[in-house]
Amino acid sequence: xxxxxxxxxxxxxxxxxxxxxxxxxxxxxxxxxxxxxxxxxxxxxxxxxxxxxxxxxxxxxxxxxxxxxxxxxxxxxxxxxxxxxxxxxxxxxxxxxxx
Amino acid sequence: xxxxxxxxxxxxxxxxxxxxxxxxxxxxxxxxxxxxxxxxxxxxxxxxxxxxxxxxxxxxxxxxxxxxxxxxxxxxxxxxxxxxxxxxxxxxxxxxxxxxxxxxxxxxxxxxxxxxxxxxxxxxxxxxxxxxxxxxxxxxxxxxxxxxxxxxxxxxxxxxxxxxxxxxxxxxxxxxxxxxxxxxxxxxxxxxxxxxxxxxxxxxxxxxxxxxxxxxxxxxxxxxxxxxxxxxxxxxxxxxxxxxxxxxxxx
Numbered sequence: 487x488x489x490x491x492x493x494x495x496x497x498x499x500x501x502x503x504x505x506x507x508x509x510x511x512x513x514x515x516x517x518x519x520x521x522x523x524x525x526x527x528x529x530x531x532x533x534x535x536x537x538x539x540x541x542x543x544x545x546x547x548x549x550x551x552x553x554x555x556x557x558x559x560x561x562x563x564x565x566x567x568x569x570x571x572x573x574x575x576x577x578x579x580x581x582x583x584x585x
Numbered sequence: 586x587x588x589x590x591x592x593x594x595x596x597x598x599x600x601x602x603x604x605x606x607x608x609x610x611x612x613x614x615x616x617x618x619x620x621x622x623x624x625x626x627x628x629x630x631x632x633x634x635x636x637x638x639x640x641x642x643x644x645x646x647x648x649x650x651x652x653x654x655x656x657x658x659x660x661x662x663x664x665x666x667x668x669x670x671x672x673x674x675x676x677x678x679x680x681x682x683x684x685x686x687x688x689x690x691x692x693x694x695x696x697x698x699x700x701x702x703x704x705x706x707x708x709x710x711x712x713x714x715x716x717x718x719x720x721x722x723x724x725x726x727x728x729x730x731x732x733x734x735x736x737x738x739x740x741x742x743x744x745x746x747x748x749x750x751x752x753x754x755x756x757x758x759x760x761x762x763x764x765x766x767x768x769x770x771x772x773x774x775x776x777x778x779x780x781x782x783x784x785x786x787x788x789x790x791x792x793x794x795x796x797x798x799x800x801x802x803x804x805x806x807x808x809x810x811x812x813x814x815x816x817x818x819x820x821x822x823x824x825x826x827x828x829x830x831x832x833x834x835x836x
Binding site: 535 | 747
């Protein structure tokens, strides 16, 4: 009886492999992020960091009257933060770390 | 309404108008606020009605409510960890509010309150203030060590700390702009193609047949917008969970 069941499972697996039914199970089980969506996300991370950097620089300059030096400095800082954000986007997160 | 003087008015749908007659006008109560209240009432009504019987074998509504509950519960558990359970009410409320706001906007004559940056930015700031408060309450002064990664040389601190602070502060911006841009772009596209339908239909004898093309595209777009509405609520919720994880574990 047990052999029969195994044999059937084997034949089913073979038949599925022959007609290519198993492929979407492996590849499309969990749809990964589309390249477009991922690109938009990366771009958004850079732009939002730039917005924050420019806003801080602009505000400090208006307060201290040092236009345009702090603006330029924080523009670079914002760009660096944006690149950092994108770098974090690419480094795989390992979920919850128990440490 | 759609094509007046052959102009495509794609942004008129986002205009705020006061609702509820003279009472609403006097206090600046807009249709956006009305839809927020409507969404809140719908969510509460849905959850209360679905869980009224709390049957052992759930009916349709109850299994829907349990599915959304379980969906957010497993997200919170897997992203934040067991200690993240106490943030479940917050994440669940946020997810349902955004989901219902996005979905409500797809109905005719409805207003999408998540297509306004002020609304999404306010939601993102709530998240930002919460994650900062949680991190400071849980870790005290050690929270400020978050901006200086361990192992980095000390002389790099003047460079790393501003960059990390700006990176941290960019979180609410990217969170709010993502939701707002997605919702607004979708509704602008729907409006533009809907205007094409009307404009082409008025093009003599062949017009009605030509206008089938943008109409078909719009039907596909509506289906796509349903996906986007769910996906953006999901993305907002999961990013909130990731930020809460950072706040709880400080890494």
